[in-house]
Amino acid sequence: MENKTKKKGLVSTCIILVIALVMATVTGISFSKKRNFVEDIVVGSNVTGTFKLDEYNENLKGTVGDVDVYVLKGEEAGGSVLILGGTHANEPAGHMAAILILEQFQVSKGTVYVIPNICQSGLTHNDPLEGTPQYLHFTTKNGEMRTFHFGSRASDPIDQWPDPDTYLHTSGNWTSDKIKEGVKTTQTLSGSEVRNQNRCYPGIADGTVTERVSYAVTNMINTLKIDMVIDLHESSPEYAVNNAIVAHQDALSMAADTKLELDGIDISIRVEPSPAGLRGLTHRELGDYTDAYALLCEVGNPSQGRFRGYTDGTLAISGKDPCYAAAYAINDGKLLYVDYSSGDFPLALRVARHVATCAQLILSMNFEIDDAAREVIVDNFEDADMIDEFYNDLVEADDLGLWLN
Ligand SMILES: [Zn+2]
Numbered sequence: 001m002e003n004k005t006k007k008k009g010l011v012s013t014c015i016i017l018v019i020a021l022v023m024a025t026v027t028g029i030s031f032s033k034k035r036n037f038v039e040d041i042v043v044g045s046n047v048t049g050t051f052k053l054d055e056y057n058e059n060l061k062g063t064v065g066d067v068d069v070y071v072l073k074g075e076e077a078g079g080s081v082l083i084l085g086g087t088h089a090n091e092p093a094g095h096m097a098a099i100l101i102l103e104q105f106q107v108s109k110g111t112v113y114v115i116p117n118i119c120q121s122g123l124t125h126n127d128p129l130e131g132t133p134q135y136l137h138f139t140t141k142n143g144e145m146r147t148f149h150f151g152s153r154a155s156d157p158i159d160q161w162p163d164p165d166t167y168l169h170t171s172g173n174w175t176s177d178k179i180k181e182g183v184k185t186t187q188t189l190s191g192s193e194v195r196n197q198n199r200c201y202p203g204i205a206d207g208t209v210t211e212r213v214s215y216a217v218t219n220m221i222n223t224l225k226i227d228m229v230i231d232l233h234e235s236s237p238e239y240a241v242n243n244a245i246v247a248h249q250d251a252l253s254m255a256a257d258t259k260l261e262l263d264g265i266d267i268s269i270r271v272e273p274s275p276a277g278l279r280g281l282t283h284r285e286l287g288d289y290t291d292a293y294a295l296l297c298e299v300g301n302p303s304q305g306r307f308r309g310y311t312d313g314t315l316a317i318s319g320k321d322p323c324y325a326a327a328y329a330i331n332d333g334k335l336l337y338v339d340y341s342s343g344d345f346p347l348a349l350r351v352a353r354h355v356a357t358c359a360q361l362i363l364s365m366n367f368e369i370d371d372a373a374r375e376v377i378v379d380n381f382e383d384a385d386m387i388d389e390f391y392n393d394l395v396e397a398d399d400l401g402l403w404l405n
Pocket of ligand 1: 087088091233234235
């Protein structure tokens with residue numbers, strides 16, 4: 001009798017072990033595939049060069065953070081703009097808008113630098129327990145399938161571990177005479193924020209990989225004397241800072257000009273001033289520690305918010321979610337900060353907003369600086385009419401793949 005029970009116990013132990021091994025193998029393969037998946041960014045003749053970010057922080061060499069910087073340099077010398085995508089890898093419009101810009105902008109004067117995957121580590125994994133998709137797929141006009149990461153808000157713990165109990169953000173060795181006396185340059189945050197790319201600026205040269213990336217960006221802007229930096233994000237529809245430009249105080253008037261111009265072509269956008277004491281973010285630190293005009297753009301992402309229902313690639317691309325539609329129906333839409341009256345908020349619309357905002361910010365920068373030597377001209381986004389046409393075409397087609405190479 002005892003032997004029989006023992007045998008039974010051994011059999012169930014073996015079955016559980018086999019199931020555990022199968023699960024570990026399946027998830028291990030999936031994890032490894034995502035970790036090593038390289039996005040097929042298709043570079044056209046508009047891209048005049050690329051370089052590695054380690055040019056501005058040698059401590060990035062051999063790390064996941066040593067990403068490519070794409071250079072779109074016009075024939076005529078002028079000013080320069082840096083566009084950051086993928087800061088938060090679970091905000092696909094920021095990542096995809098940067099890719100669309102690097103594939104489509106025809107720069108004839110000045111230089112546009114694009115880093116579409118500034119937090120590459122975040123792109124290579126997903127947030128635990130969120131059930132989000134790993135990839136997004138698009139079909140181009142040639143019928144080819146292109147695949148991109150949908151990732152996590154934060155860097156992968158594989159790249160920096162463990163998180164501290166609390167993260168003390170500091171500005172490292174950076175100094176700035178722009179910061180008023182009495183304004184704190186440090187901030188205590190929850191431990192996991194140590195892996196949040198947008199809490200690690202201006203960065204530390206030999207810090208965590210996330211801090212090293214931020215350091216390289218700050219150093220690159222200072223070394224190349226970049227005139228404007230735009231960081232592209234998304235936010236939950238229930239988050240108050242939405243469909244907005246967050247601007248450092250030096251960049252407020254050009255953000256306001258962009259708002260007025262976009263209002264003129266029926267793209268409604270808000271302007272939010274960057275709070276002086278909110279440390280670690282691009283719109284604060286890159287404005288304080290460089291001479292660039294620092295701005296961050298937000299657009300509402302239904303696949304990110306807490307009200308969302310089943311979350312897959314279809315939701316991320318279509319933005320159609322019955323749970324958000326139900327939330328919008330309560331209290332005349334006042335629960336949300338995006339217009340969800342149509343029952344969706346598609347990725348094509350979100351990307352169109354970001355690209356239009358970047359194009360208009362460049363026009364507003366030219367207007368504000370009013371110096372031909374520092375102008376940036378993008379031939380196919382040269383005026384409000386071109387921006388309007390691009391925006392309406394993409395929103396109407398509702399198919400981002402058609403705008404990818
Ligand atoms: Zn974000």
